[in-house]
Amino acid sequence: MLRLLRNVRLWLALLVVAGLLAIALWPKSVPVETTEATRGPLLVTVDEEGRTRVRDRFIIGAPVAGRVLRIELEPGDRVRAGQAVAQIRPEAPPLLDVRSRAEAEATLASARAAEGRVRAEEQRVRALVAQAERELERVRRLAAESLATAQQVESREADVATAREQLNAAAFALRAAAADVGRAQATLAPPAAERGGRVVPVTSPVDGVVLKRVRESEAVVPAGDPLLEVGDPAQLEIVVDLLSLDAVRVKPGARVLVDQWGGDRTLDARVRRVEPSGFTKVSALGVEEQRVNVILEFADPENAWKALGDGYRVEARIVIWEAGDVTKVPTSALIRVGEQWAVYTVQDGRAVQLPVTLGHQNGREAEIASGLEPGTPVIVHPGDTISAGVRVERRTSGNAP
Structure with a gap:
């Protein structure tokens, strides 16, 4: 009886072990x-960062070299076409050093001498004209008494005409010599005489808003130096530079979704132009890439995106296929x-x-x-x-x- 009980316990133990092994080895889900x-719906898009810019942007530069006075206008101020936005006072010429002054004085002396020589030549030619006119009158009187021929009269008339032309040439030469003297005197004029001259106004070519003030404080600027940037913020567009292999799939008029611009909704836009020329851009990894600018315009009314300004970052998703x-x-x-x-x-x-x-x-x-x-x-x-x-x-x- 004890032996049978022992066998039962052994078999029970074996069954428990076998069950545990089966549980352990059973495949788990x-x-x-x-x-x-x-x-x-499904959209296939080309996604890229972009930035806004004013479509028609005008850079107002200095029309002449001089000292630009402090510009009081600030970014955001409205301006009208023809309004003075800056003022420039022509700058006085620099002081002459000793060598330059000596050269200028020598040039002035030479110009005065040349003027004197030309003036003397003019007086000589004037005397020749007077002599030729007297000779013509004498020959005409003799011709009236049949003591001189018509050929002699014509010869004296030609002499008078020639002398008068020489006098005209001498007068022009005297005028040029006087101008040379004036130019040499202007070089030696003291700079203080130039100060306090008239101020040249710089005007805006269009109605718009000041986008950027390049110059604020008073400074000496060369001709053509930029002072202000003016444009109309209501005429915004988006510039997206795409890889050239993506740009070939984008067509003008394609729908664009504008995200991550700071508003609480996605803006609608469309492709206005794919520029025909690309450019090389170095990526953050140092790889040269061929990029193409794609210009987008907003399809939503201005009230939807009026919070955007010039140079703001956006995310553009250009739709190249949709169903x-x-x-x-x-x-x-x-x-x-x-x-x-x-x-x-x-x-x-x-x-x-x-x-x-x-x-x-x-x-x-x-x-x-x-x-x-x-x-x-x-x-x-x-x-x-x-x-x-x-x-x-x-x-x-x-x-x-």
């Missing part, structure tokens, strides 16, 4: 997150099987691999052209532990990417 294939009703899944549910795409679905608690044909896709969702019906559960983020036939435990995550 792998927890997975699932979502369902859905039908709905209103397609079967789609998150791109995180896709797996690569050789040259094909596939997804994992769940049937009877096990993972099942389904090959699919993809259509368009963006970074978050992909269009399923064939192989999957709407409402079919798919596993998102399938790891290395997931394969066909593996037991899984579903945890619904919604349409997560």
